[in-house]
Amino acid sequence: MDCLFCKIIAGEIPSTKVYEDDKILAFRDIAPQAPTHILVIPKEHIGGVDELNAENSAVVAHIFAKIAEIAKAEGLKDGYRVVSNIGEHGCQSVRHLHFHILGGKQLGGEMV
Ligand code: AMP
Secondary structure (H helix, E strand, O other), X not given: OOOHHHHHHHOOOOXXXXXXXXXXXXXXXXXXXXXXXXXXXXXXXXXXXXXOOOOOOHHHHHHHHHHHHXXXXXXXXXXXXXXXXXXXXXXXXXXXXXXEEEEOOOOOOOOO
């Protein structure tokens, strides 16, 4: 499968890792849109939120538990934003489920 994030998981493309275990990987976004911009992904290939179901969604709870830990470790004590883009209207550019952690400054009030 020609998936950029699967290649990052496999170590075929380098990344700046922030956290890794047997189920998920967190790494710094290559084009940060905030002082802290981290992507958290499952190691299992899931195309996006629109491919989640009862069988594969347990990893999302694990991802969010680790997002809270990562945010604390990154010093995002004043808050942050978690975003997942889905499909064409959502401007998803990589079809592998991922959650952006954005923080380190006052973010804008608009979501779109
Ligand atoms: P999205 O547009 O929501 O699908 O997010 C994909 C994100 O992946 C973007 O923020 C890109 O900057 C980021 N990205 C693309 N290639 C890499 C890479 N090789 N390493 C880290 N982040 C990447």
